[in-house]
Amino acid sequence: MPVIRKVVSKRTGRRPVLVEFDNAKIKLEAEKNLEVNLFETPLGEHLVGVTSNKMLYTGIIDEDDLYNNFILIHKKESDEIKLIQVDTAIVRPHFNKISFSGITNPLDNSISELNKQFGSKKAKRVTEQRERLTMNIDAVKEQLESTVADIRVEETEQVSENNSLYRPKINRDASTPDGVYNLEDLVEAYILDTLAVEAGNIMNAGAADQFGLCQFSTSNINRILSNEYTEEERIRRITIFLYINYLIKFMVTPMKSITKKFVVCDKSIDVNNQILNTFSEMGQSGRARPLHMKDKALCYTMILAAIAMDFEVDVELLSKDLKVGVKKAVEVARILAFNAKVNNKNVVQLKLPLPAPITYTPKRKR
Numbered sequence: 001m002p003v004i005r006k007v008v009s010k011r012t013g014r015r016p017v018l019v020e021f022d023n024a025k026i027k028l029e030a031e032k033n034l035e036v037n038l039f040e041t042p043l044g045e046h047l048v049g050v051t052s053n054k055m056l057y058t059g060i061i062d063e064d065d066l067y068n069n070f071i072l073i074h075k076k077e078s079d080e081i082k083l084i085q086v087d088t089a090i091v092r093p094h095f096n097k098i099s100f101s102g103i104t105n106p107l108d109n110s111i112s113e114l115n116k117q118f119g120s121k122k123a124k125r126v127t128e129q130r131e132r133l134t135m136n137i138d139a140v141k142e143q144l145e146s147t148v149a150d151i152r153v154e155e156t157e158q159v160s161e162n163n164s165l166y167r168p169k170i171n172r173d174a175s176t177p178d179g180v181y182n183l184e185d186l187v188e189a190y191i192l193d194t195l196a197v198e199a200g201n202i203m204n205a206g207a208a209d210q211f212g213l214c215q216f217s218t219s220n221i222n223r224i225l226s227n228e229y230t231e232e233e234r235i236r237r238i239t240i241f242l243y244i245n246y247l248i249k250f251m252v253t254p255m256k257s258i259t260k261k262f263v264v265c266d267k268s269i270d271v272n273n274q275i276l277n278t279f280s281e282m283g284q285s286g287r288a289r290p291l292h293m294k295d296k297a298l299c300y301t302m303i304l305a306a307i308a309m310d311f312e313v314d315v316e317l318l319s320k321d322l323k324v325g326v327k328k329a330v331e332v333a334r335i336l337a338f339n340a341k342v343n344n345k346n347v348v349q350l351k352l353p354l355p356a357p358i359t360y361t362p363k364r365k366r
Contacts, residue, residue, distance in 0.1 A: 014038070015087050017061055018071065019048060022092040037111075039118035048089045049114050056113070059091035166296030168303055170337060172357070177311045177350050180337065181303050183240075187274065192239040194268035199238035203231075208238075216321040217245040220309055240308040243271060244301050248321050250275050251297045255289055298322060298332050306338070306350050313338070316346035334358060 019036070026034075030052075039047045041060075050057040070083040094113070115127040174180045183189070202208050208221040224237045246265040253262075258280075265271040279297050280289045301322065305313045315329040322329075326346060333340075335358050338348035 014046075015085055016071070017048060018069070018086050018088045019050065019059070020088065020090045021057065022059075022090050037114070039114055041118050047118055048091055050091050051111070056094040057091035058094045058114070059089040061087045061089045063087055166292055167299050167336065172337075172354055174352070177352060178307070180350060180352075180354065181307065183304075183307055186300055186304055187240075187243055191268070191270045191274050192236070192243060194270045195239040195242045196235055198242055198267050199235050202238055203234060213242070213245045214248050214321045216248065216305075216314075216317050217241040219314075219317060220305065223309070237308040240304050242267075244304055246271055247275055247279065247297055247301060250279060251289075251294060252321075252323055255287075258287055258289075260286075294322075294324070295332065298324060298329065299336060302329075302333060302336060302338070302348075311350040312341070313348050314346065315348055 017038075033052055035051045037049045037051075039049060041047055046061040046063070048059050048061060069086050069088055071086050073082040073084065075081075112127045112131065115123040119127065168181055168185050171180055171182070198211075202211060202221060203225065205211075206225065208218045208225075211218075213221070221238050221241050224234055224241075229237065250258075250264045263272055264275050276287070278300075279293050280287050281293075282288075298318075301318060302313050302315070305318065313333070315333055316326050319326045319329040330340065330345070330348065333348040334355070336350075337354045337357070338350050339355060341347040341349055
């Protein structure tokens, strides 16, 4: 038979409290979701507050001096038991009479209500200040709507097709594809004529592979040589791709290598100067090549290649030599009024009717 070895009795101060829910029982594991606090009322009574996710329960602690309540603790591994003096409290649901606007937390509301009723002066003051600062979502929304109603947002300045930093002029009224872009707007004829001797050497060789050109120019020149064009047409088309070769060479050369002695084209001083002046700028610290120049070179190369190759361009091969993404090259082609070929999305065509213009909004520097 167990023997009482120890009796714990506490006459003053706080004692453990046995809490009983009025007309309710706690479900298994539900106690983990409860929060318990002790409060002192203005009358000197002690109150237990139990909060769950949805409800607040309150009850006065029964501190009757006529008798003592004990809880018995028995250890299974021994015959010893302990009696510990406790107080009791029956808690009942407490329903708030105050409704708060906006989104509120039930637990916060419960604690605020307890603080206002039973808290110290400081706790009451802090709680009241917090409630005054509570935001009314509907009121704020209405205020914002009335504020922005009179705001007028200016439309972002948009650049037209013929007013661009890098796109050549386009003629949307052209009746044939060769009238959409004018070769003279990109490279003047006399500049291309300075490459005629080199073009003649390639024609005499029968292929462009041995001339050290970029793959894009080499491939297209070989196609020109295999097609039935007149000699004059072949010369003009080959000179265009020779110009493209030197332009690509300049664009892929690091700027640190472009010194005063740098030569883009050793076959023609006119081509050399035209590329340097068109696709770079002179500044206080020397020659510079802003980012938009690469887009400009891509546009010029694509249009020149289209003029020389019956208005079809292999953008995949071009993007490899110019070191740009295929996706970007295709997007630039769309801006230039090209359409992707049905059976090959990496080949674009310039054909009538032209697609609707794509409005371009330049990014501003921060």
